[in-house]
Amino acid sequence: MSQIEGRKCSFLLCLGIVVCSIIYWLTRTKSVGEPTTSGPFPTECQPFVSGTEKEEHYCQNDRQTNRLTLPKDVRGYIHSGSLQCSNLSTELHFINATLSCEEEHYPLAFIVTIHKELEIFVRMLRAIYMPQNVYCIHVDAKAPKEYQEAVQNLASCFDNVFLSSRSEKVTYAGFSRLQADLNCMKDLMASPKAWRKVINLCGQDFPIMSNRELVQYMQSKEWRDKNMTPGVKQPATMKHRTLFQHQEIVGSHVAPRVPRHFKGPPPYNLKIYFGTAYYALTRDFVDFVLKNKIANDFLEWSKDTFSPDEHYWVTLNHIKEAPGSRIDGGWEGAIRAIKWRDQEGKAHDGCKGHYLRDICVFGVEDVPWIIEKKGMFANKFESNTSPEALDCLEEWHRNKVLNHATVPIHPSWLLHSQINSNSSLLKQQS
Ligand SMILES: *[C@@H]1O[C@H](CO)[C@@H](O)[C@H](O)[C@H]1NC(C)=O
Ligand SMILES: *[C@@H]1O[C@H](CO)[C@@H](O)[C@H](O)[C@H]1NC(C)=O
Ligand SMILES: *[C@@H]1O[C@H](CO)[C@@H](O)[C@H](O)[C@H]1NC(C)=O
Numbered sequence: 001m002s003q004i005e006g007r008k009c010s011f012l013l014c015l016g017i018v019v020c021s022i023i024y025w026l027t028r029t030k031s032v033g034e035p036t037t038s039g040p041f042p043t044e045c046q047p048f049v050s051g052t053e054k055e056e057h058y059c060q061n062d063r064q065t066n067r068l069t070l071p072k073d074v075r076g077y078i079h080s081g082s083l084q085c086s087n088l089s090t091e092l093h094f095i096n097a098t099l100s101c102e103e104e105h106y107p108l109a110f111i112v113t114i115h116k117e118l119e120i121f122v123r124m125l126r127a128i129y130m131p132q133n134v135y136c137i138h139v140d141a142k143a144p145k146e147y148q149e150a151v152q153n154l155a156s157c158f159d160n161v162f163l164s165s166r167s168e169k170v171t172y173a174g175f176s177r178l179q180a181d182l183n184c185m186k187d188l189m190a191s192p193k194a195w196r197k198v199i200n201l202c203g204q205d206f207p208i209m210s211n212r213e214l215v216q217y218m219q220s221k222e223w224r225d226k227n228m229t230p231g232v233k234q235p236a237t238m239k240h241r242t243l244f245q246h247q248e249i250v251g252s253h254v255a256p257r258v259p260r261h262f263k264g265p266p267p268y269n270l271k272i273y274f275g276t277a278y279y280a281l282t283r284d285f286v287d288f289v290l291k292n293k294i295a296n297d298f299l300e301w302s303k304d305t306f307s308p309d310e311h312y313w314v315t316l317n318h319i320k321e322a323p324g325s326r327i328d329g330g331w332e333g334a335i336r337a338i339k340w341r342d343q344e345g346k347a348h349d350g351c352k353g354h355y356l357r358d359i360c361v362f363g364v365e366d367v368p369w370i371i372e373k374k375g376m377f378a379n380k381f382e383s384n385t386s387p388e389a390l391d392c393l394e395e396w397h398r399n400k401v402l403n404h405a406t407v408p409i410h411p412s413w414l415l416h417s418q419i420n421s422n423s424s425l426l427k428q429q430s
Contacts, residue, residue, distance in 0.1 A: 045367060045392035078118075078150045085157035090412045092122065093398075094158075098132045099212065099405040106215040107132045109195035111184040113170065113177075114203040115140035118150055120383050121203055123390065125154075125161070127397055128201075130211045134193040135161040136184035141169045142251050160193060173307040174248040177277070178299075181309070185286050199280045204361075204380040206393055208337060210401040214376060217334070218280060227285050227324045228333040231275015231314035238274045241306035242266070254306055263304065267297040275314035277307075278335045280376070284323035285316075294321060337375035339366065353386045364388035371396070 078088075089096055098104045110128060112135065114121050125135070137155060139148050148163075155161040166183045168176040181200055188198060197218050209217065217223065234242070245261040248254050266272060281289075289295045295316055302308035317325045339348045339360035353363030362370065362378065363386045370378045370393065381390045395415055402409050 045364065045388075045396065078153050088154075088157050092126055093412060093415055094126050094129050095401070095413050096131060097407060097410070098130060099401070099407055101406070103130060103212055103215050104132050106219065107134065107193055107195045108211070108214060108218070109133065109188045109191070109193070109198040110135045111138065111181055111188070111198060111200040112136070112203070113138040113140070113180050113200070114151070115143045115170065116147065117203055117383060118147060120381060120390065121151070122154065123394055124201070124203070124206055127207050127394065127401075128211070129158075129161075131160065132193075133160060133211070134188065134191050134195055136164055136187050137161065138164045138170075138180040138184055139167060140180075141167045162187065169251045171248050171251055171254060173254045174250075175303050175305075175308055176248060176250070177307075178302070178309045178312055182289070182299075185290060189283075189286065189290065195283065197280050197282055198286060199376070200278055201377065202379070204382065205336070205377045206379075206381050206390060207377050207397060208370060208374065208393075209376050210397070210404045212401075212404040217376065223280070223333075225282060225324050226326055227282055227313075227317045227322075228280040228335060229275055229314040229317040229326075229329070230331045230333045230335055231273045231310075232330050234272040234274040234311065241274075242272055242302075242311065245304045246306050247304070256306075257304075263301075267301050268294055270294075270298060270315055270319065272311055273314040273318050274311055275331075276335055277309035277313075278377075279313050280333075280335070281313070282324040285325075288322050289316065292321070294319070334373075334375045335377070337370050337373035337378040338380075339369070353389065356380065361385060362389040364392055367392055367396075 077091075108130075110133065112121075112125070114137065129135070135155075135158075137151060139151050152163055155163055164180070164183045165187050168180045168183065170176045170180055185198070188195065199214075207214075240256070243263060245257045245263050246254050247257055298316065299312065302312055305311070316322050317329065318327055319325060320327060339351050339362075341351070341355050341358040341360075344350050348360075348369060351360035351363070352365035353361045355361070359380055360366065361380045361382050367389055378393075381393075383390060398413075398415055402413060
């Protein structure tokens, strides 16, 4: 698209937004103050939970209806010889237009590392997908061939979704996990999309903020031009991670070398931080990570440490040389809503699903907490053990995304169950 066409498009889109906003405001003001939900569950989740607070009782029929949102066999669908990309995006209810000027002017990049559960991936992708953004998918090199092909087929239907050009065999807590992100970063720097910040996700994350909320959050006073890497100075209990040399048993685990080998001090006397492996980084910071000597030397030093993804980003984000760094930063940043086992009774009231490696795999009754937490994303979800949590959040999230839209809503953007439930979203704009 030429620049002039681009400007014209922006102008028309903005004009449309102003008109829509006025209409929206006029029709909305009437209902301000009315409660929008009844009971502790979002209305979207009521098909899954009847009798709200009392013993929950899942309504199988409604759930079956909702699950038709995706073709019964996603794998088969994506593999099928008759696959037509124009058809796929509509059938899977992907949103194929930019929903506001604000979002158009602030494209985001996403790095998604996955290795299983095609269905959850498709549902997460269609929740975060917007045509102005760009998505690098890292599929674990250990994943079955047919899984890799299915993801490749899906990606080939979008000009802004691609698989990383290099793929690692990812080991939990290994350097390979960090390398997977770096592979995607290299590819994203080469992408023609002028993305502003990059966010990384894994296959068990699901968005809580709409794309528009993400864009607003990224541009808020606190985070504009800053990297979000929640974390603190390495606590004593984590010292062993970088004090001793470790070995990655590819595809299995990471273990300290036997007998113990001390590592040398970090290059440039860097002070090691410890934090989450999840981030939102500026484009300049990514450029720094890929090209700067401090970043490269520190990466080399990190190769035989334990879980370098939990110290690499956050340490670099605390040095003055790094663009957008936050020297005094701590745990701030709504990067994830997670229920840690050791925070039970403090940060949350217990896991209603079950714990996996001390992190809650959400059940449907965790949904009110997740929503209240107002994180960018929540983690963890599984489709085999408690699919209802994802079913209900998915609908709640799509409703929010469409409510935040400033352009007319195409009927194919409604999920199957929203069409059946006579969604108010289409009525709003007629
Ligand atoms: C998509 O393709 C399938 C199979 O080829 C077809 O049955 C269906 O009607 C198509 N849907 C649309 C919206 O074109
Ligand atoms: C989005 O998809 C719908 C359904 O296929 C199509 O009618 C519409 O023109 C598309 N919109 C854009 C902006 O591509
Ligand atoms: C759908 O909405 C219309 C208009 O609000 C209403 O008359 C109709 O009864 C609704 N249908 C269902 C199935 O809820």
